[in-house]
Amino acid sequence: MQCGYFDAGLCRSCTHLLTPYADQLAAKDAHARAALADHPGLVWLAPVASAEGGFRNxxxxxxxxxxxxxxxxxxxxxxxxxxxxxxxxxxxxxxxxxxxxxxxxxxxxxxxxxxxxxxxxxxxxxxxxxxxxxxxxxxxxxxxxxxxxxxxxxxxxxxxxxxxxxxxxxxxxxxxxxxxxxxxxxxxxxxTLTVEVAGIGLHLGPRSFFQTNTAVAAELYRQARGWADRVAPTSVLDLYCGVGGFALHLAAPGRRVHGVEVSEQAVASARTTAAELGLTDVTFAAADATATGVPDADLVVVNPPRRGLGPALCATLEAGAASTIVYSSCHLGSLARDLAALPSYVAREARLLDMFPHTDHAEVVVLLERRGQTAVGSEK
Missing domain, CATH: 2.40.50.1070 (OB fold (Dihydrolipoamide Acetyltransferase, E2P))
Structure with a gap:
């Protein structure tokens, strides 16, 4: 992508702008694989590309x-x-x-x-x-x-x-x-602003966090939904749920979903969307995700900030009953540390999603299954 600001030296935020986009994506994917190389048998799905320009919402x-x-x-x-x-x-x-x-x-x-x-x-x-x-x-x-x-x-x-x-x-x-x-x-x-993502109109208030790249965020939710449908949990806990992106996309008949988010405004937005969709089995609570107690859900989704889950929440997940974790991360360093602190789980599949072309940043989502259980058939 050509940029006059970059050429004039006025803005260099897009540090890899001169690198062909296909090479950028391949380098990010390779870096993510190297960061999680300590997990033998981890299957990497094809990375999700972004549009090169016009993608920021x-x-x-x-x-x-x-x-x-x-x-x-x-x-x-x-x-x-x-x-x-x-x-x-x-x-x-x-x-x-x-x-x-x-x-x-x-x-x-x-x-x-x-x-x-x-x-x-x-x-x-x-x-x-x-x-x-x-x-x-x-x-x-x-x-x-x-x-x-x-x-x-x-x-x-x-x-x-x-x-x-x-x-x-x-x-x-x-x-x-x-x-x-x-x-x-x-x-x-x-x-609130209504942002339709993968068929669901999420409500964003002024202080609500949402992924910067709507098209790639839709692929992130589709990936999580695909994994959840394969695992077929009857209960889902979504920690750091924000306005309910994961929770609402994972809703299904016979499946209870509960989201936890510290922002009361985000929780109010998530509840509004759930009510519009008539999802009576999807609930939300305004609380600290690190202090929710031992989760008893079959599937736990975590989407923490860059600092990651931290030792306390990892210990809580270790002591919990969840058979499956879907971990969405925007920082490979904290992701690797947290996976090491979850020894009861095996990293089965992972995928890089390029939310931020022309930079070093990306989202990586990982499917974790508790050790000792039979792995559900993987995607290719």
């Missing part, structure tokens, strides 16, 4: 510059704004919306935050796009001072851009590298 834009000429993008090494509105990782619809958001910065007088002087109000604008072409927009502010001006000009903006269906303001008062704060103010009547 979220734009996390640092706002810099001035009210009259704001930049949406990143900061350079001197703290100056680099405008990346034309980044090739975004869709044409995202490209069309970003200039209007920059114009709203000017119209509403939202002073960009200056890192060097610690002055200004607007730190970031975060934009999430659904496959249906709708958008959720979050304004990350240092204080609530600009809110009246944002509220004043928002109706006109929304009238001109009906595709923007959810807008919120997040307050992040601290001068540190933290993207968002705890306080969120909803500015629209609608509070």
């Amino acid at each position: 979220k734009a996390k834009m640092v706002v810099a510059g001035t009210v009259e000429e704001p930049t949406l993008g990143i900061l350079d090494t001197d703290g100056r704004g680099v405008d990346l509105r034309g980044c090739g990782l975004y869709s044409p619809a995202m490209h069309a919306l970003l200039p209007s958001l920059a114009a709203l910065v000017t119209t509403a007088g939202l002073t960009p935050y200056d890192v060097a002087t610690r002055r200004g109000e607007l730190k970031h604008v975060l934009v999430t796009e659904s496959p249906g072409g709708e958008f959720l927009v979050r304004w990350v502010l240092r204080s609530t001072e600009p809110l009246p001006r944002l509220r004043k000009h928002l109706p006109g903006f929304l009238a001109a851009h009906p595709e923007v269906v959810v807008v919120s303001a997040n307050r992040q008062p601290d001068h540190k590298a933290v993207l968002e704060g705890e306080e969120e103010v909803l500015l629209t009547a609608r509070g």
Whole structure:
């Protein structure tokens, strides 16, 4: 993929952009296999490729510059704004919306935050796009001072851009590298963006986590669903369930599914989707996944943050009754450590899914079965 920002040296976030994509994917797959080489007999399925461009469903834009000429993008090494509105990782619809958001910065007088002087109000604008072409927009502010001006000009903006269906303001008062704060103010009547993934409309609130690559996320859920259907559990526990992606895709007649997620907003979104689908055997709880007690489900799905499960949760899983674990990981190092801490389980199958082309990052999902049980027929 050709990128003018990369060629000009303005942005090098896509570190492997000059490497042909097929070679990138092969290198990631080889790296994942090497990281889990201590698991003999592990069957690797074909890696899942991404589109090379236009795949990102979220734009996390640092706002810099001035009210009259704001930049949406990143900061350079001197703290100056680099405008990346034309980044090739975004869709044409995202490209069309970003200039209007920059114009709203000017119209509403939202002073960009200056890192060097610690002055200004607007730190970031975060934009999430659904496959249906709708958008959720979050304004990350240092204080609530600009809110009246944002509220004043928002109706006109929304009238001109009906595709923007959810807008919120997040307050992040601290001068540190933290993207968002705890306080969120909803500015629209609608509070969630519906993102259809593999046939299920997931509800995303302003603070909800979701995979950045919707098409590859759909393949991730299909893979987990395929494994679950082969194993045929009667009960599933989904830890770190977020808005219910795995839990809702693993639902089936005669199968109880329970998701656990620390975010109350994400749990509320998951419950909304389950109710819309009429899934009475799918439940969710807002709780710490590391403190859920010994799971008694037949199948446990884990999708932890980069730090992994950690010793305590691995010990809980070891002591539990689950015959099967599906582990989805965004960090090979923590994945390898956790698998070593689960000696009662055998890694049967694995697959790399390229959520982040042109970088070193990827998702790896692994099927684990408790030692001593007969392996279910594997895919090829």
